[in-house]
Amino acid sequence: MLNNNCGHEQPVQCIPLRASFFGSCKSEAHPIDEFLCSPEISIRLRLINAASGIPFRFWIDQHNLTIVARDSIEIASISMSLVHIAFGQRLDLIVDCNQDLSVNYTIFVASRNSYQPSLNNIGATPPINKSHSIEHDKLDSNDLFFEYKYLKPFKPRVAPAAIRRITLASEVRWNNRTGIDALEEWSVNGITFEPPNEPLLLANVFDGTFKHCVAYQRAGRVNNKHVTHIQHLEYGQTYEVLMINYDSQLHPWHLHGYSVEFTAVGKIPNLKSAKCNQTQKDVRPFNYNTVLLPLNSTLPVLSVGDSFTVPSESYVVFRFTANNPGPWFLHCHMEWHIWPGMALVFSVERNGRYDGLIQSPTTSFSTCGRRTKISYQSSRLLLSNSHKTEL
Numbered sequence: 001m002l003n004n005n006c007g008h009e010q011p012v013q014c015i016p017l018r019a020s021f022f023g024s025c026k027s028e029a030h031p032i033d034e035f036l037c038s039p040e041i042s043i044r045l046r047l048i049n050a051a052s053g054i055p056f057r058f059w060i061d062q063h064n065l066t067i068v069a070r071d072s073i074e075i076a077s078i079s080m081s082l083v084h085i086a087f088g089q090r091l092d093l094i095v096d097c098n099q100d101l102s103v104n105y106t107i108f109v110a111s112r113n114s115y116q117p118s119l120n121n122i123g124a125t126p127p128i129n130k131s132h133s134i135e136h137d138k139l140d141s142n143d144l145f146f147e148y149k150y151l152k153p154f155k156p157r158v159a160p161a162a163i164r165r166i167t168l169a170s171e172v173r174w175n176n177r178t179g180i181d182a183l184e185e186w187s188v189n190g191i192t193f194e195p196p197n198e199p200l201l202l203a204n205v206f207d208g209t210f211k212h213c214v215a216y217q218r219a220g221r222v223n224n225k226h227v228t229h230i231q232h233l234e235y236g237q238t239y240e241v242l243m244i245n246y247d248s249q250l251h252p253w254h255l256h257g258y259s260v261e262f263t264a265v266g267k268i269p270n271l272k273s274a275k276c277n278q279t280q281k282d283v284r285p286f287n288y289n290t291v292l293l294p295l296n297s298t299l300p301v302l303s304v305g306d307s308f309t310v311p312s313e314s315y316v317v318f319r320f321t322a323n324n325p326g327p328w329f330l331h332c333h334m335e336w337h338i339w340p341g342m343a344l345v346f347s348v349e350r351n352g353r354y355d356g357l358i359q360s361p362t363t364s365f366s367t368c369g370r371r372t373k374i375s376y377q378s379s380r381l382l383l384s385n386s387h388k389t390e391l
Helices: 146-150 200-207
Strands: 042-048 056-060 065-070 073-080 083-085 090-096 107-111 164-173 185-188 191-193 225-227 230-234 238-245 251-255 260-267 303-305 307-310 314-321 326-332 343-349
Touching (some): 146 303
Parallel strands (some): 191 225, 230 343
Antiparallel strands (some): 042 090, 056 083, 164 185, 238 314, 251 307, 260 303
C-alpha cells in the first residue's frame, strides 16, 4: 500500500504476493550439511549472497568471524560475531576451530529483518546474544554505511584526481493513472535502460559506431525515456561517479569489469517531502560541490569493491581509471529492477571506438547472417550523455 505524505492511500500500487516459486518449504527435505573444522586450525569461507533482493545475516554459534576480503579484494581484517552481506556481494571470512570438539555448532543464515538473534530465547538456554559469539561486537553491523566505514583497504590508498564527475540519480517512477499498467518503472537520470539491438562490443568493432545497435529512443509512461543508456568514457582517464538514491529503499549495485575506489558516502542533504498529489520525494537539485572535494584532489579511499549498496535517500561516490576497454554493465542487483530499466553501460573507448584497444576478431569469427546486408533506418535522435548521434 502506497501512502503519500498527506496520508492518502493509493491502492493502485497493491500487488498480490505470488505463491512460492518452488512450492512450500520442506525443512526436512534434505539432510543438514556438515563442515569438518579440524581442531586448532582456521578455515576460510567465501560468502556469496545470491539472493535477488534480501540482505542476509550470517553467524556461527560460539564462533567469531574475521572478515578478510570484500569482493575478492583483501581488506584490513575485522572481527565480528555476525556479518551482514548485501545481495550480490562476496565476503571472505576466517573461522578459528577452537571450540569443544564434542559439540556440533550451528551455522545460521537468515534474512536481515526476519530473524533477530538477540530476541531468540529457547527455554533455559540464555539468549543467543549471550551465547552465539565469544565477545560482543564493537562495530555496528547494522550501520547503513558499514561497508564504507569498516571494510577498509588492506593498505591505505589514495584515489587519483578525476577529469569529470558523472552524476547518476536513480529513482522509481510510479504509474498512478487509472486504466494503465500500475507497475513502476525504474530510471537513472530519467532514462529507463533498454538492451541494445545487438552486442555493443561487436557492433562497434564491425561498424566503428554504436548508432546501428542501440535501442531506438521512445517516450516512457511516467515522464521517462527508454533507450540504451551509455556513458562514454575515454580510455586511460580517471572519472568520479556520484550515485544518488532518491528511493526509500536501498539498492545494491554491481559494476562489471572494474573494482572501484569509494571516496565519500552520506545521506542526501535537504531532501524534502513531496507535495500532496505526488508519490515521490521532492528531489530539487542539491549542489554536491558543497560537500565533495574538488575533482583535482587526491582522496583517501574508504573501501574498494565492485558490488556495493547505496542506502535509501543517500549518495555514494567512487573513482576509477578507465583502463579496461569495452562496454561494461552497471546495474542494480535486484532482478526486478534491472529489467524495468535500472541500469546503464560504461563504454571505455578511444575517440568513440574500440579499435586499437581491443583485438579484432579473426577472419574465421562466425556471425549470424551477413551483417553487410543488415540495414537500420531511423530518423530519431539517440540519447547518450557524452554526445548525441543522429541516424
